[in-house]
Amino acid sequence: MVDLKIRPDNFALISTLSACAQLGELEKGKKVHDFIERNAIKVDSFLSTGLVDLYAKWVKPDGIGISGVLVGSSHEGLGDEARKLFDEMESVNKVPREPKHYGCMADLPGRAGLIKEVTEIIKDIPKGGDMSVWSGLLGGRRIHGDVEIVLEY
Template structure:
């Protein structure tokens, strides 16, 4: 699972052996490219499809839409979507998800309206994409309405991921009490993302009381999650509650919490390199630093 690089390498081996990949292999390779952000490789596969005259069924069209949408090429994704003769639910979802990821909220709502008018029955993925888009754009009323009608009007049950998205949206907007009430009224217990979304809102708006309740829940679910201790410490520091700040730091040290290092990817000479924050062991560290800071070789020589 999640062996995206290996999937692309295997696809290249197939082509190198003159084994013509079927649509399942093509979709799998496109999906791997989308997950890794390998846009150029995805374009190569797209060109292969065009050159071979391979018929684009709903699955292959969806793979292409997903690739370009996730990589930020929204206009190309839209062109492929519109030209697709077969638009299944998952094709619509791929387009909606890409629009949500890149903050095109008005387009997202327009496509959702078209989807409903075309009598395509939405599912949980559909509503998650639309709610995420509303969250990014701060469209509280629109999100509330969609969240309210998704079960009664569309027959789509609310899942933890939908509650988590709403907790994040309401928390960011400063509607901490409303978010807390929603969580308390949930038919199931909140998970890490639900309580984490609320905690994030408390950090933004400095609500210490509810932050402590949310943090307690997060610690119960994932006691060694370093993020919750850092967020709570930040909230205490902003509130000048130095005694509580000391306590949470001691608790963090006692639990031997480790902070997960951030991981980034960068392309150099057509090759994707992966490194973590503060990494100085990568053999091309200097080139990565220069590339990230937009410094070319001619600029380096002038320094």
């Protein structure tokens, strides 16, 4: 579809992820996930499930897989599950935290209006994070009608 310049919808992406999971085509599934992120496609609960299904079929998680689970958790309001996975990334799964992982974690409380928690996450990020982290803060403030930002460092 991409080669034909046809933009796949969520149904096509879910079907493709499912096929990749069933056929053991993790690398092709990662390309689909990358396509989703690069094109800022809205990740709904069905697409989140497709991503989780793809990555859950593999024994050893990686940064991309964890990112997919964190994004899905954020969009579904599964904060406790995301926090547990994030906390265990390095110690249990041996996967280094990257700015995109912190961005997912900043998005969770931001969506719930817990802006103070987002600022605490930002303070713990090496080098202050990247755009994904700050968009979690700004997005949360926008959702809840509070666009004035005051951070104390």
